[in-house]
Amino acid sequence: MAKKEQLPKKEKKTTSTRKKEVIEDTSSVQNQAEGKELSIEQKLTNLYKLQSILSEIDKIKTLRGELPYEVQDLEDEVAGLATRIDKYQADLKELETIIGQQRIKITDSGALVEKYQSQLDNVRNNREFDSLSKEIEFQGLEVELAEKKIKEFTFEVKNLTEEIEKSKHLHEERQADLKSKKEELNEIISETKIQEEQLREKAKQIETTIEPRLLTAFKRIRKSARNGLAVVSIERGACGGCFNKIPPQRQLDIKLRKKTIVCEHCGRIIIDPDLANAENA
Ligand SMILES: [Zn+2]
CATH class of the missing domain: 1.10.287.1490 (Helix Hairpins)
Structure with a gap:
């Protein structure tokens, strides 16, 4: 089970049509062709940036x-x-x-x-x-x-x-x-x-740096998440979205920033807290 959620970058998927597959990285080919392949770390950073901006917009909407x-x-x-x-x-x-x-x-x-x-x-x-x-x-x-x-x-x-x-x-x-x-x-x-x-403009710009399939997956997760959070970080060994414990091995994988890893319980994309902190700084 865990293997299917942790989608290695260049793993080819031809038969599986599982939901979680949407996060599969298909951008490498495109980006290689354009000569500017983004690292997983960079992609996660961009996703987190997008998440932060959209959360700000959510806040404004709640206020109003x-x-x-x-x-x-x-x-x-x-x-x-x-x-x-x-x-x-x-x-x-x-x-x-x-x-x-x-x-x-x-x-x-x-x-x-x-x-x-x-x-x-x-x-x-x-x-x-x-x-x-x-x-x-x-x-x-x-x-x-x-x-x-x-x-x-x-x-x-x-x-x-x-x-x-x-x-x-x-x-x-x-x-x-x-x-x-x-x-x-x-x-x-x-x-x-x-x-x-201004936030919407920023979000639009960041969206262009995220490949469509990943963006679609992000939007779908966000829509189904009650708090609008599709990207969360590890918080005290648990998912920052649903607060379920994350096994130590998965935590290590997340910290390595080599794969797009989603929460087994809520499906949110989990990132290394240091990555989030660096962005928030
Ligand atoms: Zn979760």
Whole structure:
């Protein structure tokens, strides 16, 4: 098994179609023809450089990645609050109309009571007296009912007014949050835009130094790796990507920098930490 993963430079593979074969080095012929064969060490260095640049781009994306969602959430919240305030204000208007109607009712009833009371002075019989008394009593009940309603609706108006004030306050707060988040996002976008473009340009240049098959393999590994790392170094005797132990013999092979060696567990390309350190320095 191990032999298939450690692909010696000039080993010819004609029958095997295993996945791991993609990392097989087929560039030597091409590069020899061009008279500039790269050593495995140089290839690994280039891959590591590419990995570092792409990781930087990933970082920028992560940084920006959360802010647009935060801005979107705030925009939704602000819009929701505005709708709520509008609805409350419409309800408030309705309540005030109802209260106004009740007040008119009270005035009307009062006028009627006055009229009936003046008529009481001129009643001709008991029947008329009873009828007028009943009307006066009825209007009295109407006034009581209207007053009860006014009391209820005034209480509702008070609550609603408080709710509107609270919502307006929250709306203002969220709007301020939104404004600052938007500014933050725009700043990051404009700040990182140039940086990202420069990194992409660098990545493109390095990609031209890596033979297509190796580059394809690198991209495939990167895509399937959760952290976007296709090239990792040995970390305390383990794979820097999946943290599984690397057998001592493999560790030695990696340090020799004579073969492209992938992790048996995660498939990432493993390089000598000194090679990575030299690049990071
Ligand atoms: Zn691994």
